[in-house]
Amino acid sequence: xxxxxxxxxxxxxxxxxxxxxxxxxxxxxxxxxxxxxxxxxxxxxxxxxxxxxxxxxxxxxxxxxxxxxxxxxxxxxxxxxxxxxxxxxxxxxxxxxxxxxxxxxxxxxxxxxxx
Amino acid sequence: xxxxxxxxxxxxxxxxxxxxxxxxxxxxxxxxxxxxxxxxxxxxxxxxxxxxxxxxxxxxxxxxxxxxxxxxxxxxxxxxxxxxxxxxxxxxxxxxxxxxxxxxxxxxx
Numbered sequence: 001x002x003x004x005x006x007x008x009x010x011x012x013x014x015x016x017x018x019x020x021x022x023x024x025x026x027x028x029x030x031x032x033x034x035x036x037x038x039x040x041x042x043x044x045x046x047x048x049x050x051x052x053x054x055x056x057x058x059x060x061x062x063x064x065x066x067x068x069x070x071x072x073x074x075x076x077x078x079x080x081x082x083x084x085x086x087x088x089x090x091x092x093x094x095x096x097x098x099x100x101x102x103x104x105x106x107x108x109x110x111x112x113x114x115x
Numbered sequence: 116x117x118x119x120x121x122x123x124x125x126x127x128x129x130x131x132x133x134x135x136x137x138x139x140x141x142x143x144x145x146x147x148x149x150x151x152x153x154x155x156x157x158x159x160x161x162x163x164x165x166x167x168x169x170x171x172x173x174x175x176x177x178x179x180x181x182x183x184x185x186x187x188x189x190x191x192x193x194x195x196x197x198x199x200x201x202x203x204x205x206x207x208x209x210x211x212x213x214x215x216x217x218x219x220x221x222x223x224x
Contacts, residue, residue: 042119
């Protein structure tokens with residue numbers, strides 16, 4: 001069990017550019033979640049997948065954001081036409097739906113900085 | 116939706132006991148989670164309560180009262196390494212988590 005891994009760890013880009021992040025969940029976990037966290041705040045839910053199906057999307061997720069999990073394993077989160085307000089830590093988590101007592105395990109996140 | 120409230124900051128002394136409170140208002144409540152997060156690192160799971168009462172895990176305990184919409188995390192025998200943010204989160208049926216803003220705990224010698 002190598003844990004949840006996210007790539008890249010840091011991303012710096014200019015306003016208006018597109019960025020894509022990747023998350024590899026724990027292998028036996030069928031649920032995958034994306035959160036966004038700004039400094040001094042708790043993580044905010046963005047979206048989640050069960051297997052390849054995207055089951056829930058937050059109202060925080062504007063149409064510039066899209067997430068996929070095409071084969072029910074890794075997931076990508078893309079932000080188009082980035083804005084300065086998108087600067088945050090993007091966290092991925094995974095869990096197993098067969099036991100709701102099992103917690104979500106988080107990756108180390110991708111820190112996005114918009115210049 | 117859910118609304119989670121917890122204090123922003125707390126300070127305690129090494130070796131002491133500290134209690135971090137969390138109140139919540141929820142719909143579709145499916146348990147209360149506590150996570151620890153050191154600066155620049157991922158949140159790590161500490162405890163989960165779905166029934167009323169106390170869950171004990173070594174130096175850490177967590178309590179839940181569903182009727183009062185209240186939980187606390189109790190840390191005993193504080194160590195310097197316990198300085199971190201402690202996140203209270205409510206889970207719903209899809210196990211999506213709604214987090215509070217986190218309580219930053221500073222442990223002093």
